[in-house]
Amino acid sequence: MQSLDPRLLQILVCPVTKGPLRLDAERQELVSERAKLAYPIRDGIPIMLAEEARKLEEKTAL
Numbered sequence: 001m002q003s004l005d006p007r008l009l010q011i012l013v014c015p016v017t018k019g020p021l022r023l024d025a026e027r028q029e030l031v032s033e034r035a036k037l038a039y040p041i042r043d044g045i046p047i048m049l050a051e052e053a054r055k056l057e058e059k060t061a062l
Helices: 006-011
Strands: 022-024 031-032 035-040
Touching: none
Parallel strands: none
Antiparallel strands: 022 031, 031 035
C-alpha cells in the first residue's frame, strides 16, 4: 500500500464542493465531508472523479 504525498493532500480539493479533503489511510480514500463522498486512492494515485467516489453513509460522515 503506497502512501499519499502530504504536499499533494494540501493542494487537492473535492471536485464537487471545492472544499477540503481528509485522508482515510485505513480505507485508502480521500473523504469530502461536505459532499459525503470518498474518493479512492489506487496505487498511490487519488481518483478524483465523482462517478468513482463512494457515497458516505450519514454515520460515517460525522
